[in-house]
Amino acid sequence: MSRVYNLGQLAITGELTAAVITTGVTSQGGAQALIDRLDGMNAVTLEADFDYGGSGGTTCIVRVQTRLGAGGDWIDIARLDFATTSARKACTINGLAAKAVAAVAALGAEGVLDGILGDALRAVVTSTGTYGANTNLAVRAAVR
Amino acid sequence: MNFDQVDAAYRRALGRFDAINIRRYSGAGPHRPFFDWDCHARIVDYDPAAIVGSVKQGDQRLIVMVSDLIAVQFPLPVVQGDKVVFAGRELNIEKADGNTRRVQGRLVAYELQVRGGGP
Numbered sequence: 001m002s003r004v005y006n007l008g009q010l011a012i013t014g015e016l017t018a019a020v021i022t023t024g025v026t027s028q029g030g031a032q033a034l035i036d037r038l039d040g041m042n043a044v045t046l047e048a049d050f051d052y053g054g055s056g057g058t059t060c061i062v063r064v065q066t067r068l069g070a071g072g073d074w075i076d077i078a079r080l081d082f083a084t085t086s087a088r089k090a091c092t093i094n095g096l097a098a099k100a101v102a103a104v105a106a107l108g109a110e111g112v113l114d115g116i117l118g119d120a121l122r123a124v125v126t127s128t129g130t131y132g133a134n135t136n137l138a139v140r141a142a143v144r
Numbered sequence: 145m146n147f148d149q150v151d152a153a154y155r156r157a158l159g160r161f162d163a164i165n166i167r168r169y170s171g172a173g174p175h176r177p178f179f180d181w182d183c184h185a186r187i188v189d190y191d192p193a194a195i196v197g198s199v200k201q202g203d204q205r206l207i208v209m210v211s212d213l214i215a216v217q218f219p220l221p222v223v224q225g226d227k228v229v230f231a232g233r234e235l236n237i238e239k240a241d242g243n244t245r246r247v248q249g250r251l252v253a254y255e256l257q258v259r260g261g262g263p
Contacts, residue, residue: 005217006179011171023219029210029251035217051175134173 002144005035007046007123009138012060012131021139022122034067036120038143044117045142047090050082051135058129059083062139063107068118075116079107082137093117147247154209154252161186164206166218167227167234180229183212185256187230198238199257206256207245222254233261 008021020033027037048062060082065074080089091112099115107113123139145153164187165180186207190199206228213220222240229235235258245253 003216006181009168009170009177009179011176024217025214025220027214029214029220031219037217049177051173051177053173134171134175136171136173136175136177138170138177138179140179 002142004140004142005121007035007064007121007139007141008125010125010136012057012125012127012135012137013133014130016125016127019125020122021125021137034120034122035141036070038121039119041117041119041143042095043092043144044077044095044121045090045092045144046078046080047088047140047142048080048082048123049088049136049138050086051137052082052084052086053132053134053136055132056129057084057127057131057135060125060127060131060137061109062137063124063126064139064141065122065124066116066118067120067122068116072118073104074122074124075104075113075118076107076111077113077116079109079111081109145247147250147252150247150252151211155211157186161207161209162230164208165229166208166213166222167229168219169227178227181213181216181218183216183218184209185228185230200259203238203257203259204235206254206258208254208256210251210253222256228256228258230261235259235261 024035062080064078077093094114095117097114161184164185167180169178226237227234239257241255
């Protein structure tokens with residue numbers, strides 16, 4: 001049993017610095033910048049679809065993060081890197097994999113972190129350069 | 145009736161509702177991204193007397209459960225320009241009424257005026 005969630009979709013134009021692109025709702029219908037109520041999530045397949053408009057821009061980095069309960073700090077679980085070519089990238093994170101003690105750190109290019117899945121997800125984008133018109137990004141997650 | 149009773153009454157009526165998607169596009173260009181959220185809706189035609197002003201011949205009215213949208217974490221509110229996908233057709237939302245079906249300050253269901261999609 002899985003459900004697919006939208007972690008964000010937008011046109012990329014000016015530079016973004018750690019911009020949260022996820023828009024969700026609380027259980028009462030209020031706006032929030034995350035997808036939560038994912039208790040019991042054992043694995044998640046992530047997909048980022050970057051559609052390059054054909055001009056401008058330099059890099060577009062998508063980091064998907066999880067959180068261990070309300071108030072917890074966000075932890076990178078996947079990083080998907082794009083530049084000036086359209087591409088669709090995907091990965092799967094296994095939340096049940098054994099995880100040795102390690103300092104929480106930002107992921108390097110195309111990195112993934114197995115073994116840590118909380119009850120919420122969000123996507124954060126950092127881009128450099130000014131992308132031309134029709135450059136779009138969509139990020140989604142299939143939670144199991 | 146309070147909100148929970150009204151919401152439950154709507155929920156009991158789901159057997160007469162159809163499964164639809166609310167679709168939202170972002171960005172621009174030929175490959176602009178979209179996402180579909182599953183929900184249930186009661187689809188009804190307008191009475192002939194109601195086809196005045198901004199309501200055109202062929203428009204339809206959809207009653208959409210808000211609790212469905214919250215369950216799939218649709219980023220409320222539904223707005224004009226969002227789409228409804230039903231029976232393989234994409235319909236434009238001309239108006240999203242988030243006031244009529246409100247109980248004790250909480251919205252039970254949207255009334256959507258939709259248009260398009262061809263025959």
